[in-house]
Amino acid sequence: MDRIRLDKWLWAARFYKTRSLAVQEIGKGRVLVNEQPAKPARELAVGELVTVRKDGPPIHVRVRALSAVRGPAAVARGLYEETPESVAARERAAELRRLAPEPALDIAAGRPTKRDRRRIDMLRNS
Template identity: 35%
Template sequence: MSNAEATRCRIDKWLWAVRLFKTRALAIEACKAGHVKCDGRNLKPAHEIRAGEVYEIQRGSQALTFKVLGPLQQRVSATVAKEFAEDLTPPAPAQSDAASVLAMPPRRTKGAGRPTKRERRLLDSFAEPDF
């Protein structure tokens, strides 16, 4: 492998090598679906990465942001992979206790059975108040 080949790498291969996707096929699929972007542009799987570029990756409900520190041709251990990618993803905002309590479904005592139509309507009105 020449020096020029060592400094170039496809985006799908890099995403797989730094362990952002479990398989290369999943990385290719994400690129084709438009879940991998650089400067607001969707990237094709064959896009060649450059050191210093910042990529936005949508993986499920997660929005990740990574900066390329160097090309990587083969999959390596997680500790070594950290040397080739810098995570710029902002930390998720902490949920307040009140928000987490409201997000929880109402509890019923064990053995109480299924709620009646009237009880269900009361529970629904509590969960979704009319404004």
């Protein structure tokens, strides 16, 4: 096997849970092959660069092997190799998320009580 459909490979490499999800994401332009938009039926070969945009920074992977069957996660990781720039970008994003302040800490008192709400309404109407 020297070529395989892009949607099948993304499914087999466990980027998406189903092939139909892979097709939807490819259709939305969230998957690029060699920095160009692709269609689900595009033939993918070993050595090509695939960019997958999910939540967070895009993931850039180089195709190392082809498979039309979905296997265990350990086998799926062998189908691709993530670029060093992509790994660094994901680690940076994870570190920024870790250092970011907790949004809930901005709300010191929580939601207004019924009494607080009445006071706010009185202040607004005055």
